[in-house]
Amino acid sequence: MSDSRNKALKAPLRELLDDPIAHDDLERVRRRVHASRRLPPTSGWARAPMLAAAVVLLAGGFAWLALEGDGALTVESGEALASARGEGEAITRVSLSDGSAIWLDEGTAIEASHNDGERVVLAQSDGRAVYDVRPNGPRRWSVRAGPLTVDVVGTRFSVVRRGARVRVELERGHVAVRGEAIGTVHLAPGEHVEVGAPTPPPEPPEPPEPAVPPVAVREEAPALDTPALDTSRPRVARPSSTWRALADRGAYADAFAALGERALGEASRQSVSEDELYALADTARLSGHPRLAVTPLRRLMDEHASGVAALTLGRLQLDALDDPRGATRSLARADALSVPAHLAETLLARRVEAHRRAGDADTAR
Numbered sequence: 001m002s003d004s005r006n007k008a009l010k011a012p013l014r015e016l017l018d019d020p021i022a023h024d025d026l027e028r029v030r031r032r033v034h035a036s037r038r039l040p041p042t043s044g045w046a047r048a049p050m051l052a053a054a055v056v057l058l059a060g061g062f063a064w065l066a067l068e069g070d071g072a073l074t075v076e077s078g079e080a081l082a083s084a085r086g087e088g089e090a091i092t093r094v095s096l097s098d099g100s101a102i103w104l105d106e107g108t109a110i111e112a113s114h115n116d117g118e119r120v121v122l123a124q125s126d127g128r129a130v131y132d133v134r135p136n137g138p139r140r141w142s143v144r145a146g147p148l149t150v151d152v153v154g155t156r157f158s159v160v161r162r163g164a165r166v167r168v169e170l171e172r173g174h175v176a177v178r179g180e181a182i183g184t185v186h187l188a189p190g191e192h193v194e195v196g197a198p199t200p201p202p203e204p205p206e207p208p209e210p211a212v213p214p215v216a217v218r219e220e221a222p223a224l225d226t227p228a229l230d231t232s233r234p235r236v237a238r239p240s241s242t243w244r245a246l247a248d249r250g251a252y253a254d255a256f257a258a259l260g261e262r263a264l265g266e267a268s269r270q271s272v273s274e275d276e277l278y279a280l281a282d283t284a285r286l287s288g289h290p291r292l293a294v295t296p297l298r299r300l301m302d303e304h305a306s307g308v309a310a311l312t313l314g315r316l317q318l319d320a321l322d323d324p325r326g327a328t329r330s331l332a333r334a335d336a337l338s339v340p341a342h343l344a345e346t347l348l349a350r351r352v353e354a355h356r357r358a359g360d361a362d363t364a365r
Helices: 003-010 013-017 023-037 044-069 242-248 252-259 261-270 274-286 290-303 307-319 324-337 341-357
Strands: 083-085 092-095 101-104 109-115 119-124 127-132 140-145 148-152 156-162 165-172 175-179 183-187 192-195
Touching: 083 092, 083 101, 101 109, 140 156, 148 156, 148 165, 156 274, 165 175, 183 192, 242 252, 242 274, 252 261, 252 274, 261 274, 261 290, 274 290, 274 307, 290 307, 290 324, 307 324, 307 341, 324 341
Parallel strands: 119 140
Antiparallel strands: 083 109, 092 101, 101 127, 109 119, 127 156, 140 148, 148 175, 156 165, 165 192, 175 183
């Protein structure tokens, strides 16, 4: 048996039943076959079994269509897709019953507000997700991320959301992106749309070294001593915006290389932007530099009252920094600040683990 036939036998049944022949071509073939056969006329009794068989075949065909279009989209376990989230530092894949798939970064969550045989509507939390939707499937997809909604037929695209800032980038197929700020934008492969991000100002030119001002000297008075120019303080250059574009695409190792350890540390101490602090923390921890993520996460926790940042810091202290005592404090702070409902169970489990590893057996119970 040829390789092509082997592959065909291993393909899903639904793919084998898909008919690639155009309707007009199929009609011409049917007419030729009908003319060549020249069947003799049959009596009504002889036609009865044929009509019955036709009814059965039609019923079976409609039953197949009903199975194709009805029912909720399910995950591998057979349960209807209701929600999912990325766990751990590895990307989480969600495989779906229609052949579609979703990849979720750590902490990114999706929730289905509508899921049946005709339509799927998902809401995405902060974070990054990649959607690979089966082309020509029976369901219309919509993905809502803050101020934007992506309407999908069959395509592969990514959504990066950080609060009101959302970026949608299309890899394959076609999507329509809707939002109050943009109306409706149709994307072609390779194009993207982003809202909620102010246009960064141009890089300022390097200022010249200030000259020592001249000192006016009266003839009858001695010249005043002019203090020497203080050049001992290091001049802080603004980090390039390249790292941010890389981080927003999920290329955290490249973002860290573009930014550099020193500039990341300075930006983590000086930035006043909550969104930028999240990006700095993600760049540090997801590029393999967990200690550099502590400062932006702690500032998010202390200055912006972020329970998610406190939870992330506690997990980092447990998993990467071997600091269970610090983790107990960070996780207690996360509990006090509150976290989204889908993270509550994770927070509880981590608090128990932190107290157990810190030697607080009674508290861990």
